[in-house]
Amino acid sequence: MTTTASNPRETSAGLTTTRAPFIEQAKSEGRLYIEQPYELYTPANHDAWRRLYARMADRWQKYANHRFLQGIENLCLDPMHVPPLEAVNRFMAPLTGFRAKAVSGYVPAYMFFDCLRQREFPTTITIRDGEVLDYLPEPDIFHDIAGHVPMHTDKAFADTLVLFGECARAAAERAQVVADEHERVRRMTSVIKAMARFFWFTIEFGLMKGTRPGELKAYGSGLLSSYGELEHCIESPDVQRWPFQLEWVVNQSFEIDHYQPLLFVVDSFDHLFSEVGRLADWVTAGKLDNVSPGEPAISATDLASFLGAAT
Numbered sequence: 001m002t003t004t005a006s007n008p009r010e011t012s013a014g015l016t017t018t019r020a021p022f023i024e025q026a027k028s029e030g031r032l033y034i035e036q037p038y039e040l041y042t043p044a045n046h047d048a049w050r051r052l053y054a055r056m057a058d059r060w061q062k063y064a065n066h067r068f069l070q071g072i073e074n075l076c077l078d079p080m081h082v083p084p085l086e087a088v089n090r091f092m093a094p095l096t097g098f099r100a101k102a103v104s105g106y107v108p109a110y111m112f113f114d115c116l117r118q119r120e121f122p123t124t125i126t127i128r129d130g131e132v133l134d135y136l137p138e139p140d141i142f143h144d145i146a147g148h149v150p151m152h153t154d155k156a157f158a159d160t161l162v163l164f165g166e167c168a169r170a171a172a173e174r175a176q177v178v179a180d181e182h183e184r185v186r187r188m189t190s191v192i193k194a195m196a197r198f199f200w201f202t203i204e205f206g207l208m209k210g211t212r213p214g215e216l217k218a219y220g221s222g223l224l225s226s227y228g229e230l231e232h233c234i235e236s237p238d239v240q241r242w243p244f245q246l247e248w249v250v251n252q253s254f255e256i257d258h259y260q261p262l263l264f265v266v267d268s269f270d271h272l273f274s275e276v277g278r279l280a281d282w283v284t285a286g287k288l289d290n291v292s293p294g295e296p297a298i299s300a301t302d303l304a305s306f307l308g309a310a311t
């Protein structure tokens with residue numbers, strides 16, 4: 001006799017990160033772009049969102065860039081429930097054209113940047129387990145919607161993301177003209193590494209000058225979605241904070257499993273936009289073909305996504 005009883009932990013998991021049967025099913029069928037099956041969120045999923053949101057509110061007021069705070073207001077996020085992406089997009093799209101697009105998992109680097117170019121933001125729909133609010137190696141909907149998306153309501157920031165996408169496209173096209181395959185792979189790996197570092201030290205972990213002398217505010221989503229690190233990045237004497245320098249950033253390795261010991265400060269969103277423009281110029285000029293080795297490692301999937309993009 002066989003039994004068909006499901007694992008009760010699994011059936012009650014709803015859309016909990018790493019334990020969502022819906023996501024596993026989508027992955028097994030090779031579906032990256034998915035819908036958000038809102039009815040699958042459990043009371044525990046909504047409760048995790050509520051608790052994450054509630055404890056961030058004061059810290060955002062204290063440490064977040066004012067455009068992020070404006071974005072939170074513009075999105076009318078519900079502090080009590082995981083947001084339906086449809087509702088988020090209803091408020092966001094009229095402001096900058098950006099839309100959150102549900103995905104089942106990791107989006108290969110080129111596809112991710114190309115989504116940005118088309119004003120689409122690949123968005124994780126699962127939420128972390130309420131038992132472990134602080135530590136999560138994977139992205140979740142709190143990181144993506146409460147950390148990233150408020151910035152996407154700002155026109156200058158949204159245009160910066162689109163320019164990132166243009167930069168990726170230029171990098172992919174440029175690689176096609178390198179005849180020698182080994183050299184093409186080597187250069188492409190270097191350029192992707194440089195772009196990943198730039199993205200990490202700005203969009204994910206960027207700091208910006210505040211309005212008062214000496215004041216710093218966070219605009220990077222990794223900071224804005226972390227209760228502990230948002231305070232640490234501004235207050236801790238253990239963090240090095242340096243004016244943004246493109247030469248440094250593209251050559252600086254980073255690790256993802258602890259608070260960042262080194263952060264870079266931009267003057268303004270116009271400054272950030274102009275630095276992404278310089279990054280694109282450096283791609284075209286071949287100045288990123290030999291960046292410093294080290295983290296992040298570039299996966300075969302990410303490399304293939306760039307090399308296959310222009311064909």
Ligand SMILES: [Fe+2]
Binds near residue numbers: 139
């Ligand atoms: Fe992120």
